[in-house]
Amino acid sequence: MSSVKFRERARYWFDNTMSKGTISLVGWLAVVSMGLVVVVAGLLMWVAPDEPEGVGGPGHVLWIALMHALSPDELAADDGSVPYMAVMLVGSLGGLFIVSMLVGLLANGFEQKVDRLRRGRSRIVETGHTVVLGWSDQVFTIVAELVKAHASESGSVVAVLADRDKLAMEEEIRERVDLGRTRLVCRTGSATEPRDLALMNLAAASAVVVLSPEGEDPDAHVFKILLALDKREGVHPPVVAAIAATRNVAAARLAGGADVHLVDSDDTASRLIVQSSRQSGMSVVCMDLLNFDGGEIYLRPAAEVAGRTYGETLHAYETATVIGLRKPSGVVLNPAMDTPVTEADEVVMIAHDDSRIVLADGTAAVDEAAIVTTEPADPEPERTLLLNWNSRAHHIIRYLDGYVAPGSVLEIATDHPQAGTGLDGLRNLTVNVKDCDTTDRYALEALAPGLFQHVIVLSDDRFTLHHADTRTLMTLLQLRDMQSAMNEHYSIVSEMHDENNRALAEVTEADDIVISDTVIGLLLAQLAENRHLADVFGFLFDSRGSEIYPRPASSYVTPGTEVSFSTVIEAARRRGETAIGYRDAAGRNIPPHYGIVLNPPKPDLVRLSERDSVIVLAED
Structure with a gap:
């Protein structure tokens, strides 16, 4: 092993001190400055011991040398011998060099400090943030x-x-x-x-x-x-x-x-796309429930309604809409109407603000003559057209298989190489795959979309998010123009990534536009405020149990009759459903709510037409 020389040790030590930053560099400049002053003072005492006039010893000479080093303009006022002037010139030049370096170092250090503060490296001292x-x-x-x-x-x-x-x-x-x-x-x-x-x-x-x-x-x-x-x-x-x-x-x-609650982005977006494809307006309802703009979901202790049945609690609050119960065993939305409410339960409700939740005063006014009694129709096989393919498509198809009646058909049209793979074990769907450029008008016409009840347009994951959204817009425009030209009627739900593209997509009048990233962001914000809502939203997006359905208003109340929303709630209750709002067909394409009204005041009168819908929680 070779020995380390003194010179190497000294250089190593010097490098380490220099790397400690501005303070270390300023310290070295101070040492060099003092060395310069001592050398200049020594030379003065050697070559010009009697200058300048009135010098009072070594201390005075050191002071004179220091002033010349710090203020080079002192040299202009000197009047002495050639040796004296030469020494002072050397000292002033050395001082000029050192002062310049000092100013540069201080400016650089200050700039670094400001940059550090600008970059945000100080510790936050907030609470409750x-x-x-x-x-x-x-x-x-x-x-x-x-x-x-x-x-x-x-x-x-x-x-x-x-x-x-x-x-x-x-x-x-x-x-x-x-x-x-x-x-x-x-x-x-x-x-x-x-x-x-x-x-x-x-x-x-x-x-x-x-x-x-x-x-x-x-x-x-x-x-x-x-x-x-x-x-x-x-x-x-x-x-x-x-x-x-x-x-x-x-x-x-x-x-x-x-301590962590996880949101499965693929699963949540896939469920919402499937539900929106089958129920027009579903995505808007979910967005309204997930954001903090209007009606929000709250959990409230059930002590004030304990002893009643769930069906009776539907009329218990004047400014809030009850949608379910949170029992010790878990959340149940739209439970059986005879489910008893106990003090250990919490009531799940939609309200515009928790401070505005008040009990109704008296019995709800119900117009019995306006209530329509109809039997729900048995589910029939459906035909669905799926355009494009991405990694989420497997989830979407499997969830769709859980919703549709046996004998239903799914046509997949795309030129994606992985389309239709890994779909073994489907129970209700028969899947066919066709090669197709979904932005080409003639290719879309060859698919005969008028033969389908539902069309789902996915975002193609082979392209960047922006490009994929652009292609989706092209497909939507073609479909809407084909609908208009051929007078065909089928629902269209599309998946996009950028919220800014929603305004552009609205030109196509697509029934539902699912901005998957926005939905996940809304859900994260809701759960950050109240993690207990995770079970509520999990129940809403699950194919098992009750889900949100916009259904024809004519199945609940006589069309064109002016009734209170309490009457609509009662009509739904008799069908084993929970009414949470309605959709005005006239506002279907008017943002931001697209005709959706959630949690309307129960005494308010509404006039629902044949084209309007009642939004209910019900089992399929």
Whole structure:
């Protein structure tokens, strides 16, 4: 082993001190400056011991040398011998060099400090704030919904941590979201690094939302964040995370631990697409329930209605619509009408604000003469056309198989190489696959879409999100024009990624447009505010039990008759269903609610026509 020379040790030590930053560099400049002053003073005392005039010893000489080093303009006022002037010139030049370096170092250090502050590296000292980890288009939906949820509060804070520039994040969010009274705090860092997570003061946070990033294998990034959150010490706030692929949910649950609630993006979006394809307006109803704009879902202790049956509670609240019960055994929406309500239960209801939930005064006014009694028709086989293919298609087809009657047919039209694979074990659907360019008018006409009751247009995962949405718009325009030209009637539901494309897609008058990323963002925001709603939304999106159905108003009340909404609720109750609102056909294409009215006041009078629908919770 070769020995280390003194020169190498000295250089190594010097390199280490130089790497410690601005303070170390300034210290070295101070040492060099003092060395320069001592050398200049020594030379003066040697070559010009009697200059300048009135010198009072070595200390005075050191002071004169120091002043010339710090202020080179002192040289212009000197008047001495050539040796004296030469030494002072050397000292002034050396001082000029050192002062210039000092100014540069201080300016650079200050700039670095400002840049560090600008990048957001200080620890958050808020309490009760909501933390969002990661970055995707869902961040705008989540922040916007959290702002609405806390619109009546002052001092609410949303904190975002992502590996992006702090100012750029804040500017982008403010451009797309009206923050109102909510404060936005952004920090630059990696959500998988414990040191960066410590910036967010997670122990004092009310909830943490983990976003699934865009790009390949996003769930791997979510896994790392969940592991980092689980391993940190201290208080663990509730965590809500989005998982892109259903196959990764079990692993994510293991990584996150008991404090994490997972949203299966594939599963949720697939269920909503299937339900929307069969029930026009379903996606708008779900969006209304998921956002904080109008009617929201609340859980309320059942003590004030204990002793009644579920059917009796439907008329118990004047400004809220009861939709189910949360019993110790779990959530049940639209249970049997004779289900008893106990003090241990909670009532699941839709209301515009929890502070406005009041019991009805007296008995509900019901117009018996306007109630229509009809028997629900038996389900018949259906024909569905599926255009395009992506990784979510397998889920969609299997869920569709659980809804339709035996003997139903599904035609898949796409040029995707994986279309129709892995569909063994279907019970009710017969699947056929046809090669087709779904943006080509003649290819679409050859499919004869008028022979189908439902058309589903998926986003093709072979293209970028923006390009896929553009192709979906082209297909929708072709279908709508074909419907108009051939006077055909079939429902159309389409899947898109970008919320901004909804306004463009509305030109096509598509019955339902499912913005999958927006739906997941809304669901994450809801669960961040109240994790207990997870069972409620899970029940809504499940094919088992009761689901949301817009059904013809003529099956409940006499068309054209002016009735109270209490009468509509009673008509649905007698069919074993729970009415939660209605859809005005005249407003079907008018944003933002598209004719959907949820939780109308029970005493209000409505006039429902043949074309209108009553929105109910019912079993298929």
